Amino acid sequence: MKFPFSVAVAIGIGLITLAGYFLNIPVLQTLRMALIEWATTLAAVALLVGIANLFTIHWNKLTSGKVGGLYSAILIVSLVLTLGVVGWFGPTHTYSKWIFNNVQLPVEGSLLALLAVILVVAGVRLLRLRSSMLSIIFIITAMVILLATGPLFGISVPGLTELRSWIAQVPAMAGARGLLLGIGLGIVAAGLRVLIGSDRPYRG
Amino acid sequence: MSNLDIFGAILGFALTLMVFSYLIGDNPLFRVAIHIFIGVTAGFVCIIVINNVLLPRMIVPLISGSMEERLLAIIPMLLGWLLLTKISPRLATFGNIPVAFLVGVAAAVAIGGAVLGTLFPQINATIAIFDLTTSRGFDTNKGLQLVNGIIILVGTVTTLAYFHFGTGPQQANPTGLQSLLRGFNQVGQVFIAITFGFLFAGVYSAAMVALVERLSFIVDFLKSVLLPLLSS
Amino acid sequence: MAEINCPLCGKANPDDFEVCQYCQARLKPLLAPDSAEENSLPQDETGVEEPTSPAAAEIPEWLQELRQDEDSLELEPERSSDELAADISEATGDAGSIPTGTPDWIYEVEQETQRDFDHIEPPPPSPAEPGPEPAALPDWLESIRLGLHGTPGLASSQATEPVESTGPLAGLRGVLAADALISRSRGPATRPAKLRVSANQLVHIDLLRELVESEGKSQPLPQKPSISSEHILRWGIALAVCLAVVWSIIFPGQPAALPAFQEETAELNRLIEQLPDGGQVLVAFDYEPGEFAELDAAASAVIDHLMIQGAYLTLVSTTPLGPVLAERFIEELQPVHHYTAGVQYVNLGYIPGGTASLVMLTGNMPRALPYTIEGLAAWGSESQPVLPPLQGIQNVGDYDLVMVLVDDPDVARAWVEQVEPFISSSSPQGSLGMVISAQLEPIIRPYYDANPRQVHGFVAGLRGGASYARLNGREELVRSYWDSFGVGLFMAVLLMLVAGLMYSTYPLLTRPSKSDSEVKG
Known part of the structure; x- marks a missing residue:
């Protein structure tokens, strides 16, 4: 089949939604909103399917006795307990918040905190492996911004804050604006390929 | 402090140390903490999605909505069922329809947003950089403003040029345009280096706040929970 | 005598050996037809359909x-x-x-x-x-x-x-x-109607089984060094950074001054200051729980200012855990204002679909988010009037201010692209403000520096939050991190500087040793 139904769906739905951005026709706006509402609901269903899949994968690992089954058991127990507590009492109940505050936040916060060490190691390695002009510009910019971001033991280095402001508002902003425009152009190109059917990422 | 609070603090303390143990090397304690965390996250997400989306948008309209609301609720439900067929290889073709639906909407939303929200306004901002009537906080005089404007324009154009024309192989006898683009690339890379340096510093700052918070928590825990427990 | 290399340990063996003399893995199946020959077999023999x-x-x-x-x-x-x-x-x-x-x-x-x-x-x-x-x-x-x-x-x-x-x-x-x-963009798995196994495949199955079984046996593999200079480097850096921070927490010195206000921070302050009495503000909690320390500190003074102004708050989130973060923020970080759910603020919870969800906010909000996180009908019913924070609201353009707390560059960009054009076209006084993680500052700056502005004011990271706190005097949370934060950043820069000087002074150190490469590899 050269032109399957799914391609027609993607192109038709996409064009209606896109037209809603540029044409202020009430019927079109209503249709666009309905399509987006269904899409967002569908995204939520996809999230649940993902969680079901997660459960299945780890359940299979647990029951098949593979290496790492203990970890799967831990995951399933914590998932089921959380489902039970949050599902029964509601996500804003004291018990649910207790789980959130004492499991979710410490673990995620600690994972991010690890980066404070890992990134220094990365910076050191960069200097160790390669000392090109660009990597030196990169690392010097990073050091200047870091020094100017914190309080620096209360010492005021003349011109440091002004230098930070200038980097933020002139060269770094220029680079970021170039990147944003590049991203924008890339999105338009990739999106249009979907809308003319030349890219079909939904093909199974 | 109630017993529940104390137990919570002990749990948070233990999990923090388990994650930090990764600094020594990958180990079972770290993996246990990660698996607990994934389970808890998935549990919360599941309940919030059901409570916040599925019940009000699909279930409630079907039970107590008008005929129109019921019809509108049936379509996402149908698409959701089709999505489930993706799990089965035999039926996966049917699952392509809801995925195509999602991709079509996502593509259109992304294009609309990029054009109206980034491309037009940011191109306009790049052109308007020489508008000396607008005041900018860091520019004290018009001459400096002009110089900064030129730097921003050059930086924006060369960065964009680097990302769009930057990765071709070098030729022995480049044409005039290729030489120009190569020059653009080199200037663009300097601006990218500065921007990435700024981004690196930003990511590091965020991580440092997290580290300070976690270490403060550990110090507070040792002071307020562990020491009294040990001394009693 | 000809030799054959073991498929497992790679060492040479005489070609008449059945198993490897070093690791006991079977050698013979390797004498079976090679893959090219195998591929040339007729289809029915290979069993591949x-x-x-x-x-x-x-x-x-x-x-x-x-x-x-x-x-x-x-x-x-x-x-x-x-x-x-x-x-x-x-x-x-x-x-x-x-x-x-x-x-x-x-x-x-x-x-x-x-x-x-x-x-x-x-x-x-x-x-x-x-x-x-x-x-x-x-x-x-x-x-x-x-x-x-x-x-x-x-x-x-x-x-x-x-x-x-x-x-x-x-x-x-x-x-x-x-x-x-x-x-995923693969075709569905194709499966043969029945299982056919050729002689070749049996040989390969045999080889695979041998290989798997040999995994359990002890192998005379070269011992890798358990601790490399990479490990020492990492431990040294971890120790230096953590000790410096812990030292500053346990033995705090003279508190350092908070930074002076920045232009974008002062702009946000002005926007909040100009809110009308009982102004309505949409606050989006769009960050991951891992970022709670930075975003809490950065947003604390801002939300505090909103509450001092008596603003009605509507809380939403496009991340699933955002509603819980929002509830925690209001209850635990701002208890002094006694904001009550359903009265001064309403938590409408999670709206799915990423970027597309933001388009929903520009349409019919009562339809997109009909209930509060507690399950109450937020927009009124026969028995209950519309909750005060939502009175007169139909879409995001009806708010006096939209405030987004965000840590992800894509999400931040989506808010600017999808919501800001709608706000600026539907209401002249509506504004988009942001409290962002420090990493987003370069991404958001071009939107702030555009003319007209696409982001009307923002607070970036702990530094921005400290600057805002200095403006309105609510310094508690920021102050608890500020000095240690500076010590940590200084230590990081010092370590990178020392390493840079060391490697430039002693070029022989600039390449990792062979053993390190092996360990990493």
């Missing part, structure tokens, strides 16, 4: 090329990553979008950062997804996001499972398969 699914038979050209490139990823490990990335980009026909050609020196930083996590979780070969979003985002944005969300991930046993790229589990592997489920 042609794909029967029409979908599989019509693999798009770009996908076939992509698969070929995936093969080349495995076959040509000596090729540089940039070359491979360029191949992938070319294979997808991605001429118009951002090439994956990150400058190679930046690429090294990403690789170095990633390597710390990758020894437990090697990154899967990542052919460019042909969907709109993945093809459009440059590597650096992805890598930073991946790095930020914790990332150390799961056991190597799960290396074949996909890495989450979005949501609260971003960076973790094999967690939720929804994304892969939606975006």
